[in-house]
Amino acid sequence: MSDPFVVVGADAAGLSAASKFRREAPDREVVVFEKGRWISYAFCGMPYFVEGRVERMSDLLSLSPSEVAERGIDLRRGHEVVGVNPDAKTVAVETAAGDSVEQSYDDLLVATGGRASTGPFDVRGLDGAFTLHDMDAAAAIDAYVAEPDAYDPDRADVSAVDRERVERNAAMPAPETAAIVGGGYVGVEMAEALRGRGLDVHLFHRSGHLLPDFGEAVGERVADELEAEGVTVRTNAPVEGLVGDDRIEGIAFDAAAGGGAGSETLPVDLAVVGVGIRPNTELLDGTGVETGEGGAIRTDEYGRTSLPDVYAAGDCATATHAVTGEEAWMPLGLTANRAGRAIGATVAGDPSPVGEIAGTAAVKAFDMEAARVGLIDEEAAREAGFDPVRETVTAGSRSGYYPGAAETDVTLVADRDTDRLVGGSIVGPDRAAVRIDTLATALEADMTVPEVERLDLAYAPPFSPVWDPILVAAKVLNGTLDGD
C-alpha cells in the first residue's frame, strides 16, 4: 500500500472516484492526472450556456481545483498520461511543460472520457465550424454568435478557457444561418440553443427521424416542435461535407430524399457537428487490455478492466445493460458519476458494484420533453434475443377537464414469450420526461407488462389522469400480447 491510487482524468468519473476514495480511506494518497486545464465541468450544460440560459461558464463547474485540493486530492493539471505499464504498475506522464515522469500506482482508474467524433467532417482550421464536446468549443461558439460589439467577455469567466480562441471568435461578424449536423440529443439541444440566439437554424439528419435512440414516436414529435419553433428540420439529408476554405461557407448534402436534385449546398456561416463521441483509450495501447462495445474499455461489475488493479469508468468504459445483461457502451453522466464513486469505494476496501445501466436518457426541445429507456429499436431487441412487441399510445397527461392536459405518447416494448418489459419512451410537453424513471425502475426490476399495468401510480387531476399514460400503454400492449 505504499503507492497511491492513480486516476487519469479529472471529470465526473475521475473526481467522483478520488473524492469517495479520500473519504473512505483518509490516510491513503490519491493522484489525479488531467491532461488539460478543465476539470469537473458539466458537458450536458453546454447547450444551455450557448443558449444564454446559463449566464456564466463558471456556473457549469462543479468543483474548482482548490476545492479538489481541499478534499486532499493531489490534482495535477497539464499532465497527460501517455502509457501504462501494468506489469511494473506505473504510468508514463508528459507534462504541458515538456517533462516526462513516471508514477507508480497501487490501483489505477482510467477515466479519460470521450471526444467528439467528427465522422468524415474535419472542423479543424475552419472558422465557424465546431464540435461540442469541450468547454472551449462552447465558449467559442458563444463568442462567435454574439455581435462583436455586444459580446460580454465575462460570459467565459473561467481561467482555464482558451482566451485567444474566444477573442478571435468574438471579433468575427455574428453568423446568421447555422447548420447542425446530426439529430441526436446534442444536435436537438444545439438547435434550440442557436434558435434562441436568433439564428436561422437548419438541422441535418441522415435518417428518417431525429433522436434515433428514442424511437420514431419521439423523433416525430420533437421534429414537429422544432419546426413549430422555426428550426428547419432536414431528415433523410445526409451531409456530404463542410464547404469553405478558412471559414465555413456552406453545407453540402444529399437533397434527393427531400425532393431535391441530388447534391445541394446550403450557405451557412456556422456549423456544429454532433455525430457522436468516441472513447479515449489510447493510453492503454500496447497493454493488451480488452476492449468491447464501441471500442470502449471492457469492465466488469466492479469496473475492473482485464488488467490487474486497473479500473475504467465513464465515457471510455463499457457497462452492463440492465435488460440484456450484456456489455453496452452508453456514455452518459450518471453512469460516469456512479461508476467513479463505486470504484473509489472498492479501491478503498469496500467492494461496491458500479451498477447496471438501462440507457435512461431525457432531452428537452423547446416545450417538448422526451425520454427513453432500455431497448426500443425492434432490431436491437431481436439481436438481444427478445421477440419484441411494440405499442405506442397517446394519452392525456392530466385529467381531461384540468387545464394543461397534453397529449403524451408512450411507447412500450415487451418480449412476446415472457411478457417482460424491455424498453420504452415518453414524449409530451407536460412533465413527460421524469415519467421515464417509472419505466427505468420497472425495467431494473424485470417487471412484466401485466405487472406494469397493475402498478399503483399516483392519480391527481393536475398531474395525472386516473389511468396514467404508462398504465394506458401497458393496458394496450397487454391486449396485443394476449391476442397473439
Add this chain to the structure above:
Amino acid sequence: MSDPFVVVGADAAGLSAASKFRREAPDREVVVFEKGRWISYAFCGMPYFVEGRVERMSDLLSLSPSEVAERGIDLRRGHEVVGVNPDAKTVAVETAAGDSVEQSYDDLLVATGGRASTGPFDVRGLDGAFTLHDMDAAAAIDAYVAEPDAYDPDRADVSAVDRERVERNAAMPAPETAAIVGGGYVGVEMAEALRGRGLDVHLFHRSGHLLPDFGEAVGERVADELEAEGVTVRTNAPVEGLVGDDRIEGIAFDAAAGGGAGSETLPVDLAVVGVGIRPNTELLDGTGVETGEGGAIRTDEYGRTSLPDVYAAGDCATATHAVTGEEAWMPLGLTANRAGRAIGATVAGDPSPVGEIAGTAAVKAFDMEAARVGLIDEEAAREAGFDPVRETVTAGSRSGYYPGAAETDVTLVADRDTDRLVGGSIVGPDRAAVRIDTLATALEADMTVPEVERLDLAYAPPFSPVWDPILVAAKVLNGTLDGD
C-alpha cells in the same frame, strides 16, 4: 347463467366493471342500480370546479346515461338496493317512485362508494356549511361563493343537479370568510379553491401538521405554501363545533395550542367539513358479510367478499397493501377503477386479480406538488412488523445551473433488518409529484434501498440533476442503514 351480473353503484368501480364485462361477455346481461341521479363523476375534480379552473360541471362527467346505455348496460338510476339475500341470490330494490322490486343475480358487485364523514359536526340544516363528497355539494358551494347577480347558472349544466339547492345558495349573499375543517388533501385543495375565489380562508387542522398521511416534511412545506398564498393555517387547532342556527356564523375551536385562551370562535360565513369518508355498506347488513379495515367490506385478491358470488370494489371495499401484504382501506380513484375493471373480467370468465395498492397519492397546493406512497409513519411501519429507519433530504430538481431548479424534499423509509424500502414522500414545486411513481414501482418490486440507489434514472439538466433527488435520498438513507 340465466340471471344478470348485477352492479350496485354507477361510479368508477361499478361502471368500470359493467363496461369491461359487456366487452368480454357481449351476450350476457348486466344491470347497474344507482340510488341517485349522478353517475360516473370525477369526485377528485370537484375542488377545481369550485375554484373555477373547470368551467362546467359537465366537464367532470366521464359518461352520460345514454353513453352507458350505448354500451349495452342496463342502467337504472333512482334505484336503491336496500338489501341482499345471498342464499336466494337476489337484491331488494326501492325506486325513487316508491316501488319495491326484487332482482336475481348470477354475480353481484357492491360498488356503493363512501360518504363524507362529518365527525361530530352536523352540517345539515345549516346554510353555508357543507361537506364535499357529492356533486350537489360542489354545485351549491360554487353557487354560494358567487355574488347573487354574478352567478352563471350554466356552471352547473347537468340535469342531475339539485337545481333548487343551487338556486337557494346562489341567492344568498356571497361569503367573505371561509373555514375548512380538516387538513387532509380535500381540505388543502378546497383551501386553494376558495382562496382562488377571493375568500379569506382559514384551514383548521387537529394535529401538528397538515396531510398526516404524507408525513411531516410534506405537511410543513404545504403549510408554508398555503400561508404564502394568503391562507391562514391553524394547526393544533381542534374544531369544537359549528356555530349558528339556520346559517353558519362561526367556528368554535380550541386555540390553546396556538397561544390562545382555550376555546375561541372565528366568525365565518362558509364552512367546509372534510374530515374523511366512511364506506357505504348498509345494504349488506344482516348478510353476515365480513368487514375489515375502516369498516369496509373485506375482499380477496379477486375482489370477492365472504359471500358467494358477491364482489365489492372501490371506496366501500378493502384491498391488499403492496408493502405489508395486509388488508388496507384506502379509498382512491385508481383503486376503484382498476378493481372494477378486473372484477368485470373475472365475472365474464377471465379471472383477473384486482392488484395491490401502495397508497400512492398526490396533491397540489398552489405551486407546490406533493405525493406519498407506502408506509411513511414510523408507528404504522412498526405495527406492520418493520423496524423503520427514515431520512428526509433536500435536493435540487434540476442541475443547479439550470433556471427553475427548486428544492425538492424526499423522505424515504426503510426496514432496518432487510434494507427494504417501505415508503416515501416527495414535495417541491418542480415536477415533484410524478416522481412518486418511481418509488411506487420500487415498492411494488420489493426493492431494497441499495437497489434504489443504483437505479439508472434519467439525467438532463432541465429535468433532473445527475443525482436525482430520489437517488440522493437513497444514498443518505443507505449511509444511515450502514451506520447502524
